[in-house]
Each structure stands twice: as C-alpha cells, then as structure tokens.
Amino acid sequence: MARVLISDDSLLARMTLRDIVQASGHETLLAASGQECIELAASEAPDCILLDLLVPDLAGQETLSILRGLGVEAPVIVVTSDVQESTREYCLAAGASEVLHKPVRQEQLARAIGASLASAAKASSAC
Amino acid sequence: MLTGSELGVLADALNRAGARAATSLRELLGEPAHAAPPEIWWVEAGEGLPESEYSRTTLEPVSTVLMRFEGAFDGSACLAVARSMIGELARAVLGGREAPADAVLLEVGNILVNGFMGDISNAVGGELTYTWPHCSTAPVRAALVRDVAGVVSHTCLAAPTLGVEASLYVALGADRLRELIRAT
Numbered sequence: 345m346a347r348v349l350i351s352d353d354s355l356l357a358r359m360t361l362r363d364i365v366q367a368s369g370h371e372t373l374l375a376a377s378g379q380e381c382i383e384l385a386a387s388e389a390p391d392c393i394l395l396d397l398l399v400p401d402l403a404g405q406e407t408l409s410i411l412r413g414l415g416v417e418a419p420v421i422v423v424t425s426d427v428q429e430s431t432r433e434y435c436l437a438a439g440a441s442e443v444l445h446k447p448v449r450q451e452q453l454a455r456a457i458g459a460s461l462a463s464a465a466k467a468s469s470a471c
Numbered sequence: 472m473l474t475g476s477e478l479g480v481l482a483d484a485l486n487r488a489g490a491r492a493a494t495s496l497r498e499l500l501g502e503p504a505h506a507a508p509p510e511i512w513w514v515e516a517g518e519g520l521p522e523s524e525y526s527r528t529t530l531e532p533v534s535t536v537l538m539r540f541e542g543a544f545d546g547s548a549c550l551a552v553a554r555s556m557i558g559e560l561a562r563a564v565l566g567g568r569e570a571p572a573d574a575v576l577l578e579v580g581n582i583l584v585n586g587f588m589g590d591i592s593n594a595v596g597g598e599l600t601y602t603w604p605h606c607s608t609a610p611v612r613a614a615l616v617r618d619v620a621g622v623v624s625h626t627c628l629a630a631p632t633l634g635v636e637a638s639l640y641v642a643l644g645a646d647r648l649r650e651l652i653r654a655t
Contacts, residue, residue: 354574354577354578354581355570355571355574355578356564356565356570356574356575356578356579357578359568359570363568398581398585398601398603398604400603424585425581425582425585425586426585426589426601427491427585427586427589427590427593428589428592428593428598428599429593430592430598431589445586446495446581446582446586447495447498447499447582449498
C-alpha cells in the first residue's frame with residue numbers, strides 16, 4: 345500500500361480521485377490548494393502525488409517546479425482537464441511521470457499509479 | 472463573414488470537439504450522452520447571442536461555467552445548464568456522494584469546456600491559455616456578448632435517460648478565425 349497525495353481545488357475531483365485511489369488499496373492525503381500540496385508533500389513524504397494544473401493560488405506547473413526544487417522526489421501524475429498536447433509535453437518535460445485527462449477512469453489511474461511507483465522504486469534501488 | 476466552405480471546416484472541427492465533450496459527459500454521468508451538430512452564427516461586435524432553434528438554455532434560467540481563452544485564437548466559452556436540471560446532473564455525477572450542486576457544475580463545466588477547446592487547439596497545433604472558470608447565473612446571451620465581431624457556436628449535449636441537457640457555447644474573435652480554419 346502506498347500513500348498518495350491528491351491535490352485538486354475541486355471538491356468533486358478530490359472525492360472522485362480519493363475513491364479510485366482507495367479502491368486500488370492505497371492510502372490518501374488531500375490538498376485543496378497548491379500551497380497545501382507543497383506543505384503536505386514536504387511534511388508527509390507521500391509515495392506518489394496526483395496534481396491538478398488549474399488551481400487558483402498556484403498553477404500546477406509552478407507547484408511541480410517548487411516540489412522538485414524542494415527535493416520532493418515522489419512521482420507526480422498530472423490529472424487535468426487541459427487536454428492540449430502542448431500542456432502534456434510541458435508537464436512531462438518538467439518532471440511529471442504521466443499526464444491523465446479528466447474525467448479519469450479507474451483502471452487508467454490505477455495503472456498509472458502502479459507504473460509510477462514501480463519506476464520510482466527501480467530508480468531508488470539503482471542509487 | 473465566412474464563406475460556405477470556411478463554415479464547413481469550422482463545423483467539422485466543432486463537431487469533433489462536441490463528440491469528445493459527449494464522451495466526457497457520458498463518463499461523468501455513467502449514462503449515454505450525445506452531441507448534436509453545432510449551430511454556428513456570425514455575430515457583429517456588441518451583439519448578443521441569437522435564439523437557438525433547439526436549446527432550452529436560451530429559454531430557461533441557466534447557470535453557466537464561463538472561461539475566457541487566448542493564444543492560438545481568442546474568445547470565450549461556457550457550459551450552460553438549465554437550473555431545473557442541475558440537481559439531476561449533480562445526483563448522477565455524485566452517485567450517492569454528497570457535494571454542493573454548484574461545485575459539481577463548476578468541475579463538470581471545467582472538464583467539458585477545457586476538453587472542447589483543447590480538442591480544437593490540438594487540431595490546429597496551437598496553444599491556449601485559459602482564465603480561471605467561474606459560475607454565473609447571467610443569461611448566456613449576456614455572458615457571451617463580445618466587443619469584436621466573430622463566430623458563436625452552440626453544441627447541445629444531451630443525456631436522454633436522465634432528461635439532462637447542457638449547452639456548450641464558444642465565441643471566437645474574427646481576427647484569427649481564418650488562420651484557425653486554414654490550420655484545421
């Protein structure tokens with residue numbers, strides 16, 4: 345079981361993602377803003393982060409950059425309603441492990457979390 | 472004004488984006504949903520929205536989720552839902568969970584409008600930046616009044632088993648419209 349931090353300002357999105365993540369057997373932490381996401385990522389050391397992009401206080405792209413700057417190495421899966429190819433390319437270049445589009449499907453998210461955790465574990469054991 | 476062939480190209484792009492929006496709505500509701508072919512109007516600067524032939528959203532009080540965008544092309548887009556249908560929409564999306572109907576509408580609008588505009592943006596190989604989406608109870612006519620001439624399109628989304636209908640409106644400024652059509 346992994347600890348997954350869900351960062352999304354939308355109550356509906358947090359509920360939906362929480363239900364999917366918990367149904368996949370993981371524990372969840374919830375953040376409703378970019379600032380809260382950064383604080384929880386630093387204090388709770390989650391194994392994986394689900395990050396929305398369009399957030400009022402701090403765009404997800406900035407949050408991702410700050411997290412990496414703080415040394416948070418947990419894989420970040422961007423879950424966004426922005427389906428533009430340019431957004432996807434930007435996020436992957438900035439260090440996201442995957443970009444999923446809303447509404448996200450259960451099996452799709454479970455697979456992405458599993459692959460990100462496996463990839464992070466492999467990278468960690470190689471160090 | 473646009474020529475007939477330009478209108479045809481634009482209608483194709485809007486049709487594809489509407490199909491994506493219907494797929495997203497179906498996934499959100501867990502019920503069948505489909506998109507009607509788009510209605511397209513040329514609107515002069517300062518004019519409001521013409522009457523839709525088949526949408527309840529120009530006849531009944533609505534709540535809208537409105538976003539503005541700029542970049543590859545400029546304009547605004549909104550999802551409008553008749554207020555009488557928002558409760559049913561929220562119940563279907565929530566599936567037994569509890570959340571304010573307005574919060575549900577905001578996220579549904581965010582997903583559908585972003586998906587719709589992103590699909591058009593991808594089709595032209597461009598890039599858009601969006602403003603933060605916000606809810607309004609102003610009539611669609613008022614929400615989409617523009618200070619420049621351009622095109623307004625309307626795509627009707629329907630989930631017949633739930634009796635839910637939603638309208639996606641997009642207002643595109645004329646200045647980059649022909650570039651968009653050429654790129655599409």
